[in-house]
Amino acid sequence: MLAPGGLATSPDGRILAAVAPRGKPPLGGTNLPGVITLVQLERCPWCAAARQGLANVGAEYQTIEVPRDRAERHLVRALSGQSLVPVIVDGDTVVWDSRRIVRYLYETYGGADRSRSASELPPDVGGIRRLDST
Numbered sequence: 302m303l304a305p306g307g308l309a310t311s312p313d314g315r316i317l318a319a320v321a322p323r324g325k326p327p328l329g330g331t332n333l334p335g336v337i338t339l340v341q342l343e344r345c346p347w348c349a350a351a352r353q354g355l356a357n358v359g360a361e362y363q364t365i366e367v368p369r370d371r372a373e374r375h376l377v378r379a380l381s382g383q384s385l386v387p388v389i390v391d392g393d394t395v396v397w398d399s400r401r402i403v404r405y406l407y408e409t410y411g412g413a414d415r416s417r418s419a420s421e422l423p424p425d426v427g428g429i430r431r432l433d434s435t
Contacts (some may be wrong), residue, residue, distance in 0.1 A: 354403035358410040398427020
């Protein structure tokens with residue numbers, strides 16, 4: 302897993318994943334501050350569920366498409382310690398598994414309108430962690 306400011310590189314030196322320092326966009330490139338990043342595959346049904354959850358709470362988000370080959374998902378592994386999508390990065394919080402993502406979104410951004418829906422989603426699937434501050 303990566304700490305803010307950390308880089309994951311391939312054996313030939315290519316940057317595979319980057320996490321910006323605290324208070325900066327979570328990932329390099331075209332990332333926007335204050336915007337949730339969804340790491341996904343476009344034609345993945347679990348990623349579609351995460352996108353629907355983002356839409357349901359009106360969250361602004363951007364997507365990063367990852368390779369279909371799980372062995373090539375270096376960014377996913379660096380962020381979450383596993384190779385499955387979807388994964389979201391919200392500031393310094395990383396969440397994976399579509400049900401856990403939707404629960405997190407509803408609890409964090411859904412207000413009273415989504416509290417019942419959030420309580421119906423299992424809390425013990427996927428994972429959630431904070432990016433290291435070191």
